[in-house]
Amino acid sequence: MKRITFLCCLLAGITSVSQAQPFGKLVKQTPGIVSYTMRDSFGKDVPGTLDKIKAWGITNIEFSSLFGKTASELRALLDQRGMRCSSYGVSYDAIDQKPDSILQNAKTLGVKYIRIGSIPHKGPATLDIIQKAAEVFNRFGKQAKAQGFMFCYHNHGFEFQPHGDGTLFDLLVTQTNPDLVGYEMDVTWTYLPGQDPAKLLTKYPNRFRLIHLKDVAKDVPHSDAGGMPNEKSVVLGTGQIDWPAVLKAASKSSIEYYYIEDESKAVEQQVPQSMAYLKSL
Template identity: 55%
Template sequence: MQTTLKSISIGVLVMCCVQVFAQAKFGKILKDMPGVVSYTYRNEFAKDVPKTLDNIKALGVTNIEFSNLFGKTASELRTLLDARGMICTSYGVSYDALLNKIDQVMEEAKILGAEFVRVAWIPHTAPMDLALAQKTVADFNRFGQKLKENGLTFCYHNHGFEFLPYGKGTYFDYIVQNTNPDYVSFEMDILWVFHPGQDPAALLKKYPKRFRLMHVKDLKKGVVGDFSGGTPTENDVTLGTGQLNLPKILKAARKTSIKYFYIEDENPKASEQVPLSLAYLKGL
């Protein structure tokens, strides 16, 4: 009986959050209502794309960063978005796709209406070293130039392993400092800055013009980070309940070139957590 009442209470709270925050304004702490990353709703999208879009819009969220087309063509997905007054501002693809299918990537991104093309993983079988960092820089500059020539902006989404120490900083510093800022921008995933022991707010202040996108998320209390670039998805928690100092990070982000903020929640219970995360952001 207690379990049933608890489930009902959570459901009522989520529905209240949906109703209140569908019309919320986020001007004080964010530049606009945050979007969401499609991976947050990956299980729901895999079952029913139109219904999932409807559920996301019911939260007041209309901006999605897609990193999967979920069995649709780019044109089909764009039609579904347009019918709901929703947009895709960033298109996430694999490193291999940029190496071998960049023309297809550009075509799909333009059909979706995306401004940014993002990659979130550098293929590697060992910890990052200088040789890999140098190859990454060369690839990123090439990707970025090609995309810019076609009206798109390339962004790299950090994933933790780039923060191994190198010289007076980290390999992430090396990548930022050696890529052409005209061609290469970055999407900060704040969890994957914090997890390897870095300060997201300090990194934003260090490179205010290089970050254009942000994944807003939180890490379960007690989790100890490392340079692996991985943690169980259950360690993604509702914003404001974990380890990250979100007010400090988001305040620093307002002074950068970040254009779009996206909530990313990899937890299997993300659909329950996202409304509560929106409530937290509204309350800041």
């Protein structure tokens, strides 16, 4: 009996040590996933999709839609599976015009971050658009902080228009209060407009809090459009992004959560491959 007890304790210790090991040298924890990656599956079966994601070893999700559920219903489904929503994506108009309902949903979901994916625009970014956005971000950021949340803006490419000695994105960063407004880097929508994601992370090490890990096929040209055909979203490490450089810079920044974002229709094959790549680094 003593020998059996000893072996059980030994096995438990091995399991504990294994679980404590880092995910990879450059990504310390198992990355999360953006709900948009599984948008088609979530649109048909939310519980089944959560089970599928958890089977990949992912328990942290950034939701940009509730997929027909209330915030409380989605929270219950996550809790049942030992999963969490750490970031809640909403629209620019929502934070500007109905902040109270956004904050209530965020509280129900138990998130730490509230983010928006872009600023409404019909053409290139302008000084007026960026200055107005800075005002909206500071105002909502103050409301979010009062409720215990951090607001983040997810760049979408068009913000990198030249301005002065830098870009309009630089202006947005300088005109927003660092205590109230953080940023979520979309690596592809930083790289395609001609920016170096690693250098931008190094330039603003304390402003980025979240990051979308998304790669782009090698034949996609540079553009600030913030869009590409779905099939051009490829397995991490097989496209144009220098991931070791990006992740090394990210590890020295204030980024807390990493999320895999795959816009392709082959996500069920590609996401596990992307995770394997990250773990190998």
